[in-house]
Amino acid sequence: MRIKCPYCQSKTIVTHHEEVDKRVSYVYVTCTNHDCHARSKIRISYAGTLTPPVSDLTAAMHEWFANLPEAEQKAIAKTYQPALF
Numbered sequence: 001m002r003i004k005c006p007y008c009q010s011k012t013i014v015t016h017h018e019e020v021d022k023r024v025s026y027v028y029v030t031c032t033n034h035d036c037h038a039r040s041k042i043r044i045s046y047a048g049t050l051t052p053p054v055s056d057l058t059a060a061m062h063e064w065f066a067n068l069p070e071a072e073q074k075a076i077a078k079t080y081q082p083a084l085f
């Protein structure tokens with residue numbers, strides 16, 4: 001990820017960062033354009049989950065499976081483990 005200078009859109013260099021909490025950080029950047037050389041504080045924040053952690057997906061799948069009628073559970077199990085039937 002490249003952070004551009006908000007004044008001249010040139011490349012910046014991250015000088016340090018500060019974690020505000022688990023979902024928000026401030027990144028301090030210096031513009032590499034010698035005619036600008038602005039220093040800026042950029043906020044980076046968590047915007048949402050696109051795919052939850054695998055552990056959450058596995059737990060959700062087990063819960064969904066456990067709540068299916070027994071006939072549907074058997075049909076699914078038969079699909080994935082036909083040798084048992």
Ligand SMILES: [Zn+2]
Nearest residue numbers: 005008031036
């Ligand atoms: Zn700049």
